[in-house]
Each structure stands twice: as C-alpha cells, then as structure tokens.
Amino acid sequence: MKSRLFVLIILTLLSFMTVNGQIGTKKTTPVGTWKFDAPYAPEGFTTGTIIVGFTEKKYNTTMAFTGNDYKIPGDNVKAGNDSVLFSVYVEGQDVKVQLKIEDDSKMTGKAVYSEGEVPLTLTRDNAAKEIKK
Numbered sequence: 191m192k193s194r195l196f197v198l199i200i201l202t203l204l205s206f207m208t209v210n211g212q213i214g215t216k217k218t219t220p221v222g223t224w225k226f227d228a229p230y231a232p233e234g235f236t237t238g239t240i241i242v243g244f245t246e247k248k249y250n251t252t253m254a255f256t257g258n259d260y261k262i263p264g265d266n267v268k269a270g271n272d273s274v275l276f277s278v279y280v281e282g283q284d285v286k287v288q289l290k291i292e293d294d295s296k297m298t299g300k301a302v303y304s305e306g307e308v309p310l311t312l313t314r315d316n317a318a319k320e321i322k323k
Contacts, residue, residue, distance in 0.1 A: 218294045220249070220274045224312040228301065231308045234258075235280070240287075240312060242274060251276045253287075274299075 220242045228236050238255040251264030251274070264276035264287070274289040274297070289299035289312065297312040 218272070218291050220269050220289075220291055220297070223315040224297065225315050226310050226312045228308050228310050231301070239315065242269070249274070251278075251287075253278050 221244050222242060224240045224242065226238055226240055234257070235255055238253065238258075241252045241254075243250045243252075249267045249269040251267050253262045253264065254260065262278045262280060264278050267276040268274070272291040274291070275287070277284055277286045279285070280303075283303045285301050285303045287299065287301050287310070289297045289310065291297050295314040295316075297310075299310045299312075301308045301310055
C-alpha cells in the first residue's frame with residue numbers, strides 16, 4: 191500500500207513539473223524592427239535595419255542600410271523553428287540571409303553572397319517598438 195502511494199505521489203510531481211515546463215516556454219517572434227551589425231561587410235553595408243512583418247498569413251522583410259533611404263524588400267521569406275530565412279537583391283548580387291532567433295531581443299546569422307559569408311548580429315530596436323504604441 192505504501193509503495194503504491196509513493197509511486198502515485200512521484201507520478202503526480204512529475205506531471206506537475208512537465209506541465210509547468212511546457213507552460214514556461216515562451217515562443218519568441220521575429221516580427222519587429224531589428225538593427226543589424228555586419229562589421230565584415232563591404233563599406234556602406236555594415237549597419238542598418240531589417241523589418242520583419244507578418245501580413246496575410248505570410249512573413250515579409252524589408253532591409254535598409256544606414257545612410258541610405260532605399261528599402262529593399264526580401265524575397266522567399268521563411269520563418270519558423272527559431273529561424274528567419276530570406277534573400278535580397280543588393281547591387282546586382284543575390285544575398286541570402288540566414289538568421290537564428292537567440293531570444294526576444296537578439297538574432298544572429300549570416301549573409302551569403304558570391305564573395306563569401308558575412309556574420310550578422312541583430313538587436314531588437316525597442317525605440318521603434320515604443321513609437322508604434
């Protein structure tokens with residue numbers, strides 16, 4: 191009798207821990223304005239913003255470089271499993287951007303083009319978030 195009660199208590203505790211672990215998992219979203227830093231990119235392409243949106247049940251992206259008002263729309267945008275993938279056409283080059291969502295305020299990844307790979311670090315632009323409120 192005591193062993194059955196002990197097993198029941200252990201199973202109950204394990205159930206609570208499992209449910210609590212699932213409830214505590216927060217899914218981060220890539221939607222928002224992100225400042226990027228690419229220190230090894232060619233001059234003029236080292237900083238800027240990437241805006242990730244979600245409209246009509248699809249993700250979309252727009253990329254802009256610091257010092258330039260032109261916004262480049264992303265193509266073939268895919269987001270899921272803590273990653274964002276898209277391509278942009280920059281100065282005659284097709285650039286594939288691959289990002290991993292680290293947490294709600296940071297993404298890391300790379301931009302791949304004909305001359306190699308450039309590491310990227312993105313931080314959420316909270317100032318842009320505040321303006322929208």
